[in-house]
Amino acid sequence: METKETIIGIVIGIIASAIGLTLSLLFFGTGDSISDSLSIAIAQGVFTKLVSIGALLNLGAFFLFINTNKEARAKGVLIATIVVALITIIIRFT
Template sequence: MKKEILIGFAVGLVAAAFGLIIAIQIFGKSDDWGEVVRQAITNGFLTKLMSIGALLNLGAFFLFLKKNQDHRAKGVLIATLLVFITTLIIKFMN
């Protein structure tokens, strides 16, 4: 059971990271990811990019539920909550 939750957690983190990269590509004004992230931090919209990136977790979550892999879905949910908490911390530090 713990292994299945850990797999779901890893899938959730990877999906959020890929979603962030996709959001950077779509909404960034430069081809340099580092430059886009620096601008996002400076202008205060990094948390918005992170939130958009976490939307890919919805797909992973519902896919695991459809396949009756509830423990993996729980891991994706935990990863999403971690992204949420990180987003809140970054938002309120600025």
């Protein structure tokens, strides 16, 4: 049962990161659309910074699950955050 809750937390963490990335592209992007902003961010080398800003939504999800005593889901969100961080590091230094 805990494995299912952890997987739910991972999925929520990835979705929160994707939503956060979209919001950061909307707020900080310089293009006319999200796809234009994404292309410009990749070209200018600031994509990883926007991904990092987007991962901040995971912080809210993590503390929400901790406060509602759903530690397995919070663990999943933490795992998703670590995966996003590792992917960001790999993209940044390749």
